[in-house]
Structures are given as structure tokens and as C-alpha cells.
Amino acid sequence: MFLNQTTYSTSNGPAAVVLFDVNNDSNLDIAVANYNSNNLGILRNAGNGTFLTQVTYSTSVNPAAVATGDLNSDNKLDIVVANYGSKNIGVFLNAGNGIFLSQIAYAVGNNPREVKIVDVNNDNKLDIIVANQGSNTVGVLLNTGNGTFLNQMIYSVGSSPYFLAIADVNGDNTLDIIVANQGSNNVGILINTGNGTFTSQVTYSVGTFPTPIVAADVNSDNKCDIIVGNFNSNNVGVLLNAGNGTFFTQITYATSSNPRAVVVNDVNNDNKLDIIVANSNATNIGVLINAGNGTFLSQTTYASGSTPISVAIGDVNNDNQLDIVVANYGSANVSVLLHC
Numbered sequence: 001m002f003l004n005q006t007t008y009s010t011s012n013g014p015a016a017v018v019l020f021d022v023n024n025d026s027n028l029d030i031a032v033a034n035y036n037s038n039n040l041g042i043l044r045n046a047g048n049g050t051f052l053t054q055v056t057y058s059t060s061v062n063p064a065a066v067a068t069g070d071l072n073s074d075n076k077l078d079i080v081v082a083n084y085g086s087k088n089i090g091v092f093l094n095a096g097n098g099i100f101l102s103q104i105a106y107a108v109g110n111n112p113r114e115v116k117i118v119d120v121n122n123d124n125k126l127d128i129i130v131a132n133q134g135s136n137t138v139g140v141l142l143n144t145g146n147g148t149f150l151n152q153m154i155y156s157v158g159s160s161p162y163f164l165a166i167a168d169v170n171g172d173n174t175l176d177i178i179v180a181n182q183g184s185n186n187v188g189i190l191i192n193t194g195n196g197t198f199t200s201q202v203t204y205s206v207g208t209f210p211t212p213i214v215a216a217d218v219n220s221d222n223k224c225d226i227i228v229g230n231f232n233s234n235n236v237g238v239l240l241n242a243g244n245g246t247f248f249t250q251i252t253y254a255t256s257s258n259p260r261a262v263v264v265n266d267v268n269n270d271n272k273l274d275i276i277v278a279n280s281n282a283t284n285i286g287v288l289i290n291a292g293n294g295t296f297l298s299q300t301t302y303a304s305g306s307t308p309i310s311v312a313i314g315d316v317n318n319d320n321q322l323d324i325v326v327a328n329y330g331s332a333n334v335s336v337l338l339h340c
Contacts, residue, residue, distance in 0.1 A: 011037030023098030049317025061085035072147025110134030121196025159183030167215035170245025207233030219294025256282035306330030
């Protein structure tokens, strides 16, 4: 289903990767957070699914996560990074030609581990959600309207919040927060009250050391389900939505060793969402095909570089097929696996 990987060098320790069109040329480019090099790398798409040498931008220490969105409503995609070894996140505004201004730092909690860009208060401005791993909190930074942000509002969650997913879990047309509490072996749901403030978390037990988490409708019932990678359990758990924003007990599916990243998309064009997982201790990625009712077949694996820890999916060569991009932490590169 996917061709052998083509690799592109990054800086040391690529920890997170996203696909986005940085220069409005209708080609998907790569942004990578280079954790051990304290920089953000941009690899421009050459136009055929191959990529140019990365251009780097300095961050604070240890960027661990990256997200993209138009923060200042200028129709250009900007970038936010979570600077893990600090108490800040960095905002990189797009200068207009795929070049970024120097980061603007915003104070958050201790050791920010994950960041998302979404509109949580329905004012048509993108806000920032951050998981503060060292503070056991989630922070919400509301957009003032010009791409600057208010001080974070803080919500207590479980121990060592690691990854976030943002979705409307209860069908009220507001976005809720889902957090993987790695130290508590559970996921927490914080319901949006309607104005960008959130209720206290409700938790659901999952596997050991839950790390990646995504939200998507995997059984086609128009309700948002949760998919979590249980790092030390070597499986992914699927928690189906009961219909009112509550969730059934997880159903687990075996992966290779230490699943470290998960994305969901329709990789085989059957209108069902499949699961793609980066197996960090197995030097491969796994693809679990949706059987049609929100259950999944055994994974098919594809070789990656050393220690794959982040994965993104998108059509990088404009052939109307979804391709996979993997950040290989141990190889200091990203892999591109084209769909065949």
C-alpha cells in the first residue's frame, strides 16, 4: 500500500511533525520540531512529493510539539511550538512567503508537552491549548484578535498530561478537550461550557502510560470517538462514544513495541477511518484498517527510521492518495512513504 520510505535530514532529535502549505502553492510542506537542537525545521515541497533541505528557526529549549494555523487572520499559516524544557510556548508568524518571524514566547506551565490550535470560544479566532506536563494542567490561551494571546486559563488534569485531542464530544457545537494523562493511566474529558471555559475533567481508564491520543468518528455514527496509544501496553485503545459525550470501555488492538504517535484517516478510500501508529521501539509504523463498524484489522507494518515518534498524513505529491510522513527521532530524519 505504501512505497519504501524516502528520508530527509533534520536537526538532531526530530520529535514532532506536521504537514501544511507554508507558502500557498497548493503543496504540503513539512514542519518538524527538532527537540535536541532547539529549533523548528521547515522542509518545502519541491512540487512532486520530494522535499528541499530544511530551513531552521530557533526556539526555546527542547521543542516537543508543533501545530499550525492562521493565528492573525492574514490567510497565512503560522506555527506554535511547545518548548518542553521551559515554561513557555513559541509563536512563529508567517511573513508571507513561507518565511517565519522570530518566535514570540508566551508563558505557560512547567514543561509544556503538547500544543493545539483551535477556536474554543466560537469567535472565529484561533486559540491555543497546551498540556503542561510538569504542572499537571491544561492551559487555554485565548486569541485577542490579531494573533496575540491572553494569559493562559489553567485547568487541573491527571498526572503527567502528555498529548491532547480537541473535538466536540457531546454534540453541542463547541470544542472540548481530551487529554492523555500518562502518569494516571487514563484519559480526561474537559467539556466546553460554551464560551471557551471548561468543566473539571471526567476520566476513563485506558492502558499503561497512554501517550498519543486522537478523536475521530471511527464507526460512522456521527459521534466523536477516542483513539489512544498505550505506550507500555503495546496496543491502541478505541473508546466509542456512547452518544452524549460519555464513552464505553476501550477495545484494544495490538501494535508493535511502544506506540508513540497515532493519526486517523482513510488510507484505502473506503470512506472508513483507519489508524496509523508510530511504533517507537520497533522501527516501523503500523496501519490498522477499519473493518467497517469501528473495529480494526491487525496492523500491517512498514519500515521507518530509528525511533519513529511522530506521524502525519496527507497527499504530498498531489495524486489524490494519502501519504505518510514520520519523524524518526533516533535517525535525525523524516521519512516519506508515498501511497501506491
